[in-house]
Each structure stands twice: as structure tokens, then as C-alpha cells.
Amino acid sequence: MKKTLMLAGTFTLGLLLAGCANDHVLHTTDGRTIVAQGKPKVDDDTGMITYKDVYGKEQQINRDTIKDMSEVGN
Numbered sequence: 599m600k601k602t603l604m605l606a607g608t609f610t611l612g613l614l615l616a617g618c619a620n621d622h623v624l625h626t627t628d629g630r631t632i633v634a635q636g637k638p639k640v641d642d643d644t645g646m647i648t649y650k651d652v653y654g655k656e657q658q659i660n661r662d663t664i665k666d667m668s669e670v671g672n
Contacts, residue, residue, distance in 0.1 A: 624649070624659070625666040632659070638667065 624632040624647070634649035641648065646658045647667075 621670040622649070623668055623670055624664055626659070626663050627665045628663070633670070 620637070622634045622637055624634060624638065626632065632649070633652050635652065635654065636650060638647045638649035640646075640661060645661045647661050647664060648656060648658050651657050
């Protein structure tokens with residue numbers, strides 16, 4: 599019984615945490631649209647934005663090439 603309850607609790611917690619990680623859409627100045635998993639991180643020292651693409655691979659783009667960045671569904 600404890601294993602079942604623990605498994606159900608872990609599964610529920612996983613669903614709650616997954617719901618908090620909203621995808622973001624980045625629109626570039628050259629017309630591209632980039633979908634990022636979670637919120638991109640901005641490095642003020644280098645001017646680069648680091649994000650994970652839809653395949654889970656970490657990518658970087660210069661902040662100057664981003665025209666607009668918004669959460670999916672907003």
C-alpha cells in the first residue's frame with residue numbers, strides 16, 4: 599500500500615512541476631520563430647540568450663537579434 603501511495607504522490611508531483619515549465623516563443627529580427635522549452639536565460643555579460651530547443655538541445659542566440667519573446671498561450 600505504501601509503494602502505491604508513494605508512486606501516486608511522485609506521479610502527481612511530476613505533473614505539477616511539468617505544468618510550471620511553460621514554453622516560450624522567440625521572434626527574431628530576420629523573421630524566424632523559435633520555440634524554447636521553459637524560460638530562456640539571459641546573460642547580461644555576454645548579451646546571449648540560452649534556451650533549450652524543442653529537441654531538448656541547448657542553444658544560444660544574441661539578444662540583439664530577438665524582436666519579441668513571450669510565453670506560449672499568452
